[in-house]
Amino acid sequence: MTDQAATITPSFGPGSPATAKLRKRHAAEKRFRLYGILALLFGFMFLVVLFGTIISKGWTAFVQTSIHLSIYFDPAVVNPSGNPDDRDELLRADYTKLARNALYKVLDVNTDDRKERRAANDLLSRGVDVQLKDAVVDDPSLIGQTREYWVLASDNTDALLKGSIDRKTLNERRAVSDQQIVWIDQMVKDDVIEKRFNTGLFVNGASSSPETAGLGVALIGSAFMMLTVALLAVPLGVAAALYLEEFATKNRWADIIEVNINNLAAVPSIVFGLLGLAVFINFLGLPRSASLVGGLVLSLMTLPTIIIATRAAIKAVPPSIREAALGVGASKMQLIGHHVLPLSLPGILTGTIIGLVQALGETAPLLMIGMVAFVVDYPTTPLEPSTALPVQIYMWATAAERGFIERTAGATMVLLAFLIVMNSVAVYFRHRFERKW
């Protein structure tokens, strides 16, 4: 019996099973806690990686390679008839030839060799003629003169200078030939080629070559849509919220509206696109690709967001203020107009901005109503075809040319910048004006 007593391990103290179990339990506790930290870090890390890749891919889109050329506006090319008032002729002339001739001089190209000529031509963007044409049409007195211009280089030249084409790959498999590399290096040495700030990214319309493609039309389209949402969804949303909070008696109708708004907020955005297609375009006959239709669809989509935010803001106005106003004889409408609305304005503004942010980043419903369009010219009214910022990103993301990847990331940065600014304004409003009662 005494032997047995000796083999019994103590039930507590060092080395006892309870202590071992406790250690195990504490280890489990630590592990559990670590999982939590890891989960949070995973989220943060993903954010950093996401922003990091987009910025590292996109920042180069804000500069674009240009070549400095002294262009001789050869009358024989631009204006063979000798009559500078003949606008048709000025519009039809071969301006690309002017830029090419200037480039041949800079690079000392043997103009009899067709292959060499073509290789030199490929250094220039296909869009150079537009710049020169606009200059001549604006001021026909340029004909016969020589002027200095920075003209756009082709996307391959641009890619080489930005380092996205590997110089070590074999000549045959590289988009830029050895000869072209020699020329580009020579121009770099002579300081006639450089990366300049890319204003074209913000002002140009659609283009099939990446170096001349820009967000101009998309920015205008998005602005029209935001305007529509602000003019339509905000008053409607605020009015609806006022009715539900201040007037609606608890009855069936109010319940239906309430349940409806909550469910509407969770309907996939693409379904709103189907609604827009069936009702606004097919039934009401509004034009496809118009930013007005886009704005209408986005308005319906953001309406629940604005209603919910406004209701929260109205609810936050303390009952004492209502009672005081009613007590001195104000009518319900006066109470709303004089007290409730002014006091809940910061909350309403915050909700409005959040709604606008949601609308600005939304893509799927816009694809349904034909916003995937190749629009070169600025729309002047919301009824003309246009695109939107996120739709432009979608179109560039699916384009084949490599140069568009950089553009896509650049456009994404522009979109994110808008969203960050709008969100910051919302946060500022909340902190600066919202009262704690």
Added chain:
Amino acid sequence: MSSLSILAVLLIAGVVAYFVGRIRSVKVCKGEQSTLHSRPTYHGFYLAVWTVLLAVFVLTVWSAAERPVQNYLAMKKMPASVLETSDAQKSLTMSVVDSIATGLPKLTAEEREIVRKARYGFVTPADARDVLARHGVILGSAPEPYVLAAADDLAISRALAATILPIVCFLVAAAGFLWGYTRLAPKLRARNIVESVMRWGLLAASTVAVLTTIGIVLSVLFETIHFFQMVPPQDFFFGTVWDPRFSSVGRAGGAQGQFGLLPLLWGTMFISIVALLVAVPVGLFAAIYMSEYAGPRVRTFSKPVLEILAGIPTIVYGFFALVTFGPFLRDTGAHIGLDISASSVLTAGIVMGVMIIPFVSSLSDDIMSAVPQSLREGSYGLGATQSETIKRVILPAALPGIVGAILLAASRAVGETMIVVLAAGIAANLTLNPLEPVTTITVKIVSQLTGDLEFNSPQTLVAFALGLTLFVITLGLNVYALYIVRRYREQYE
């Protein structure tokens, strides 16, 4: 004068009426404002309401009715040969008439005369076509005289309507103004009337949300029924092959596509499951850490930062998946000998999972924080460690709410479009391999509706049937999730 400019003029008239009403109200009480029932402002609003409201009503009804009425009248005058054709053919004829009628006002008087001569057969229709082409109205073939006749009449009646409409609107506005003006008196209960008008306005605004829902359901349902008249429902719901082919309307015996929903439904579910496999553990552990372990400082910082993930536009995730994450997975797979295609279930699922983390974490965090402190303290008192308390007490107590949060996240994943459009692939595969591309309902809605649309081909209409399916699935998930969350909340309140 367009409807919009009429509206603008009416609004200006309303502002004028407002000031007239104010001034008039002071006059009718002979300067003693205490005798007025309502303050002058309300008299102003009263007059403005009388001036604008009726006229805007007339304008709206007229603008909505004008087109259909005119088209109906034009169609009635068509010869029997046209009236006997199918609906699609009729609408085609009508659209030609419409485009000619739109072009006619741009013509000069002589050119208009040529069209009119063509109408009565004095010159050939080809001449009219050339004239119209000069003004941007391009016609495939020379228009029949009856088409020209209809277009000519339509243009005339449109021009007539355009002159009459503003006159009618302004007459109504003037009548309303005069009526309101004569009623201005000290005893007029202007405030009560204006306030009840405003109240009705608010009520109308709140019904827009309901109308939107009705609009969604009706429009999608209508086109879906249209679709099911061409393709039997059982072929859609139980078909295992998705192969819509190209539109074959107007071609007899053209290729009839197959519209099996199952591959798309499976693709949607497969990607959503992968997304939930990422989002649920990460979101849940993040929520546990934020609500149970983290101090107030970490909590106030990490919750909004995590919510940024839900605020980033989905197109950005799609682009990231397309150019960075997909190729990364493919290259990693190649390293360890796995053949992962750049757009696969895994790519789309993981990126989507990250997007819906905040949907799981924020709601779960709120729900766990709402579990009463007494439950925690009771557990600690029995000697449980913090993690044991969480596992055995908090999570079971918060379970319904967490399930609700997960269902909401699932509904978001099912309806998500841009990530899958860019990263999931377009081939409808019935596969269990997460390394292969699949396609989803949303991807197919997008691909069936971009490009040329014909509203009478099953290739276009199937998108609405898919949309209805999507709507029903997400609505079901949401209603159930909200039901669970609401029932749970009642327990502690």
